[in-house]
Amino acid sequence: MELFLLSNGKLSGESELLGYAKARLQTMLQARKITSAVLIPYALIRSDYDARAKELSDALGIQVSSIHHAESPAEAIASAECILISGGNTWMLNQLLHENSLIVPIQRAVRERNVPYVGWSAGCNVATPSIRTTNDMPVRNSVVLPALNLFPVQINPHYIDAHLSGHMGETRDERIAEFCAVNPSESVIALREGSLLQVSGNDLSYFSAKDQGFKVFRHGHETQEYLDTQAIQSLVPFNCQ
Known part of the structure; x- marks a missing residue:
């Protein structure tokens, strides 16, 4: 299994989509001699599907086609x-x-x-067991359908622990802690901008373009920041096979 689960598509000030992960992605594409990919752009609401496909073709150097053109998506x-x-x-x-x-x-x-899966933001969320730890509003409906469950732990992309002056609502940490309190058997990995988790076979690695860590939230455990993926494996059983 080959998974690239990215917190976001672009860094602030970065023009190229997936630029901060490009070296890792191209290493994988070249090793597997991949020349084309299928894009699932369904998360886009105010952006053009074909424009996103072209942007990815230019960024990755392969032919990317949007699945909405396929007679049979399956x-x-x-x-x-x-x-x-x-x-x-x-x-x-x-x-x-x-x-x-x-x-x-x-x-x-x-x-x-063993087809490689590359998902960022919403594409990262749906790779987990459910989308219950997304930051997005339920614009389509309020039914929480199962997600792809390729990665066994919930992820919160775009994680930020800043507390904005004047904001009286819950912080992201408080929201995730609420999730863990209601679901005490589940953990949540919080990925900051410019970071990703990569699964190759049964090996898990972490990369941050900003040299920042990730956090693991679990009810009854102190929340800490980590750079080593052993923290994930020690807190929750990890097996993507």
Whole structure:
């Protein structure tokens, strides 16, 4: 299994999509001799699907086609060399994955054919067991459907622990702590901007373009910041096979 789970698509001031992860992505693409990928852009609401596909083609140096052109989305996934899932609204994305009957085809492609999966923001969220730790509003509906469950732990992308002056609502830490209090058997990995988790086979690695750590939230445990993925493996059983 090959997963790239990115907190976000671009860093502040960065013009190229996936630029901070480009070296890692191209190493994987070249090693596997991948020349094309299928983009699932369903999370995009105010952006053009084909424009996003072209942006990715230019960034990665491969041919990227948007799945909305396919007569059969499931067949497009069945023949894909690589799967790219864009950021945007996680609720919209997960709903359309179900409506287009893509949950099982993606799971089979990644788990059985070892097709690389690259997801950022919403695309990162749907790789986990559910989208309950997304930051997005449920613009499509309020039903929490199962997600792809390729990665066994909930993730909160775009994590920030700043407390804005004058903001009287809950902080992100407080919101995630609430999730863990209601779901005490589950953990949440908080990924800051410019960071990613990579799964290769059963090996897990972490990268941050800003040399920042990630946090692991678990009910009854002190929340800490880590740079070593052993923290994930020691807190929760990790097995992507």
